[in-house]
Amino acid sequence: MNEGEMLLIKVPASTANLGPGFDSIGLALNLYLTLEVARSDRWEVIPLTEELQEFPQDEQNFIVKTAIEVAETFQTILPPCQIKVDSNIPLARGLGSSASAIVAGIELADQVGNLGLTKQQKFKIASKMEGHPDNVGASIFGGLVVGCQLGEEVDAEVIHSVDLEVLAVIPEEELLTKSSREVLPSTLSFKNAVSAGAVSNLLVAALLTNNLELAGKMMKKDKYHQPYRKALVPHLQLMEDCAFEFGAYGVALSGAGPTVLCFVKPGKMNLLIEGLKQKLPKMSLLPLEIDKNGSICSGAIITK
Structure with missing residues (x-):
């Protein structure tokens, strides 16, 4: 320069x-x-x-x-x-x-x-x-x-080649990665590690073949971190329970949280935003693109 x-x-x-x-x-x-x-x-x-x-x-x-x-x-x-x-x-x-x-x-x-x-x-x-x-x-x-x-x-x-519509649900409070990692287990059993790897493999395959419903299913079956972090991010469970009825096909914690991402069916973004506004009125809802x-x-x- x-x-x-x-x-x-x-x-x-x-x-x-x-x-x-x-x-x-x-x-x-x-x-x-x-x-x-x-x-x-x-x-x-x-x-x-x-x-x-x-x-x-x-x-x-x-x-x-x-x-x-x-x-x-x-x-x-x-x-x-x-x-x-x-x-x-x-x-x-x-x-x-x-x-x-x-x-x-x-x-x-x-x-x-x-x-x-x-x-x-x-x-x-x-x-x-x-x-x-x-x-x-x-x-x-x-x-x-x-x-x-x-x-x-x-x-x-x-x-x-992957095109996804994403809605970020962002709470006001911060969550440092260090705090979020502290709740994770230090080891997984061999059996659990194999099944966790299989879920991850199938997520990638589903994304590459545009099988959105299957991708969303695998997001929910994560065994590595989301089950342990739900106590820190209580709105993750709430969104897993309700977002699908408003047009989401997948819900996942974004990184270490506390933002949660909804992966949205084509044409359903406005319906999802209106539905989640009623459930999570204090959170920011931000439509995003790749x-x-x-x-x-x-x-x-x-x-x-």
Whole structure:
């Protein structure tokens, strides 16, 4: 990036798991973290939303720290920048806000440091930082991502042919991933692990063949995390009990929660929204679409 040039980085939100695809299935959604980056004499982060104002506004900002760390692994020192940060991704709600920040930091390092990273390299770096490939994979590649992280190896298949209508049901309260993971069992019996894997496998097959009813059935049969997290997210059970009568074919906790996603039959979105408004009047209902582009960087010339 040359002096006087502004860089625009746009990273989509994501949902993970889709029920039984625990730590391996991610879906990119059309909410975005956006960075406007210009060269400066010092690191300065300018939050454009009230929610982002709680974070550091210098090189201690998580996105900047991520960028500096990534650049250092390639023996590169980044020149300081002014970064205007905007986001409509709710924080700590299970919609991949931390993953999008990691991806934004990697894109920042790549562009400002002229690292020339491939998408696969960015994916490997992001997965190592996040600890699992689902959210970051979706934010980088877009679409539906099925990933596997074994030690230093990270692989994924990216599917852009899947079209899903999604309604996010978002409560006011946050739920940190750490708290949500603490309720999970440390082990599963061999028998339960086999059946949990079978449910996850069939979910992917159903999504790829557009068998929506079967996909929804598998979401509900998850054995990895949703049964243990229902105590933290009581509206998950309520939605499993009522959303289907309003036009949903599937209900799944989004990531670690507390957002719950409804997967909606074509033409049923308005009916579902009206029905859930009566059941969950204090929650935000947000219709979403799949983002199929993933993270995007573009440049323009501005006068700072």
